[in-house]
Amino acid sequence: MKDATAPALDRSQPPAAAPSRPCAFPRFEHERLESGVSLWTLDVPDRNLVTVTLLVPGGSELDPPHLAGLASFTAGLRGKGTTHRTALEFAAAAEDLGTAVSASCSWDIAGVGATMRSEDVTAGLELVAEAALEPVFESEEIERARRRRLAEIERRRSDPASLAGAAFARAVYDETPYGNPTIGDRESTQAITRSDIAAFHDRALAARSCHLIAVGDLGPDRLRRAIEDRIERPLKSHAREFEDEPARLEPNQPEKPTRQVVILDRPGAAQTELRIGHVGVPRRHPDRIPIQVANSILGGKFMSRLNLNLRERHGYTYGVSSRFSSRRGPGPFVVGTAVANEVAGAACREIVAELERLCSEPPSEAELDDARNYLVGVFPYTMQTIQNLSSRLKALATFDLDHDEYERWPERIRATTREEVREVCRRHLFPDRLTITAVGPASELESQLEDL
């Protein structure tokens, strides 16, 4: 039933956009509870779902050098036996709600979380709090976890992507915390004792450094009562700040700028995994916004310079991307890709050339426009689920960001100029200080990478 009055369709130009509907980050509440715990709530009434996370301090940045993996080992035991339930009883209680209570541990912070039907929020919050605050660290569960962690460490020995990530981190960060895998190594995993774990956990029970984040269909006061019972009561006697500080996170820089090439030999490997980069900037760095725009142009989206070059022009790879990690300390800037062995050297040279180009000339106005429009336009897409929204609040809590961070973010992205992009690239991209890590057949790689 075609409209006879409509003009003939002109396919030669893309159609104009309709008027847009603004979409801001939804309103959330933040308050300090009596115990000192920060409570973050965001009401999303139409899902019939709630996601609850209790963040507790103690991320992997705090792993002592000889006990790498301690933070994530400790975190992983939360929920594997509590003062009220064995590990199996605990799992059964969660699965009876259809959910799983999962422990997490990043470089910066640990936590316990679960997603549940809104009518189950009281029971769900009880489990989350119990796992986070009342673990018993029974030796049987510790040994069970230790075996699985050792097996996981074994597994990674033949996983090219894991090997490349670990070799890169070690080459860039050396003995500083970011130089170790968060899971630790065989020796440290074997060395960790129950008292190391229990002591690490006890220090983390610092209410003023804990954050409870609830997003979803929160209802009038169900949550409030559960918080009083399950969070406030156990934490009232722990109303203090977390005081542990990580060892120095910034590695020593060589005096003269220099590139280093690290080849990890996998004889017979069908492809080469590459990780190329250097020390980046902390999450709270004031240049973070223009850096994000610059990285979007370089390798942060599909139509980035790196992907257009390595994938669409040269066909060296299925994909390549770059990122500045978000960590409290200076996490890595890294370009990651997997390429055919015979073009590994050529691919590295193209990556280096793209970094140099971005430092030497500002992007075109059109390229900048595309990047800014992409970042701002994709924002609603990244806020679809209550888990997406919860992650955003976690970032505010973890990095102590301003509460209007997301409200102001689009205008700050839009205000980024070409000159600013070039300026932050000069300040934060160092093509002459790259660590180039290649995991593949050394016999094929050595000659290709020797004059990089």
Place this chain on the structure above:
Amino acid sequence: MPQHHLEQHELANGLRVVLHENRRLPLASLNIWYHVGSRNEETGRTGLAHLFEHMLFQGSAHVSENGHFEHIQSVGGVANGSTWYDRTNYYETLPSNHLELGLWLESDRLGFLLEALTQEKFENQLSVVMNERLQRVDNQPYGQAIERLSELLYRQRDGRSHPYAWPVIGYMEDLEAATLDGVREFFRTWYRPNNAVLTLAGEFDSPRALDQIRRYFEDIPPGSLPQAPQVDGVAEIGPRGTAREVLEDTIELPRSYSAWCLDGYGSDDWYAGAMLATILSAGMMSRLHRDLVYERQIAQSVSALILPTELCATFAVVATCQSREPDALGNAEILEQAVLEHIEAIRAKGPTESELERARRILLLDYRDSEQDLALCADRLSAAATFLDDPELAWNEPDRLVQVDGEQIRYLAERALGQERRAAVVVVPGP
């Protein structure tokens, strides 16, 4: 607007249209399924459907070589495509005021692709796809196992390969032999509006969107489609007597794969299989996880799954050993036997009522959770329209799962999960 409201239409050229309004956010997801996948390939020419998917992102008559992604990303959209045994999908989620941009792009590559295809683009994307295969299969621990498992499971009695026997991404030697003419022919045969479902989910006005869809798509001519591949019934597929192989790979932890063939997506058996997979391995209290990972600690991980394929469906259990010591193959075989004992127990007695109830709750919560994602909703509607001829059936998925009872699972296992119908691959550390 009720949460599960939808409209369906069919254009004069046979294009089926599904519209699902959901105004939570100013977003619109556009999802188009072509009812063609690797099953429509021939032996010796595998990988063509997927290679073709890549070519669809290389521009068309009015869209430049990288124009598809450029247009979409420059307004904050997210786009991709994927190839599967039975279908190829293309999708983009856009700020809702740019919905028409998506219609322009999708209609241009359906209606006006061939004139923009060049040998140079073809060679570039062939190289990208070969790298994709290297990354996902050849340089991936255990990468060969699934391919070998499918080959063993999908040998037909007459010696022909069932169309699920070869990998979607194709064999490297077939990719090396692919030609631009082959790609052109594939397009002419299968990329027709009467072989597609277009779904919109998100913020839009249905009558207006339908008008726009008509404007962009209705003048694209339909074609005559080849018949669906002729294949044996499920009872005829699969080995007679266990078909089992031991592979060596650069891995640390030995792994065992067992697979059987069941009725395809949408059948009662398929839903019973999905429930069984959940009972076996979803959560720490599931049968396999609790016994093999938690209690006996012989498995590092274990996973039971059923693939949503149309002609029939693979039901598989993948179990990875916690250690290669003292004897890698021995450990894998102990684990393999332990999995089979659990399958036998299901065949004899079925699951318990409490297992069923837990699995129901897990699946229902998971479904509700996944409904938050617009692109996934759109994809499910396209799937139900394509495979089940009715997009409304996408909403029934939770009901179908919840209705499965214990006896149905037991009877399914008894009929379909016997030793004599099993394909198996064991992977041990190589030299």
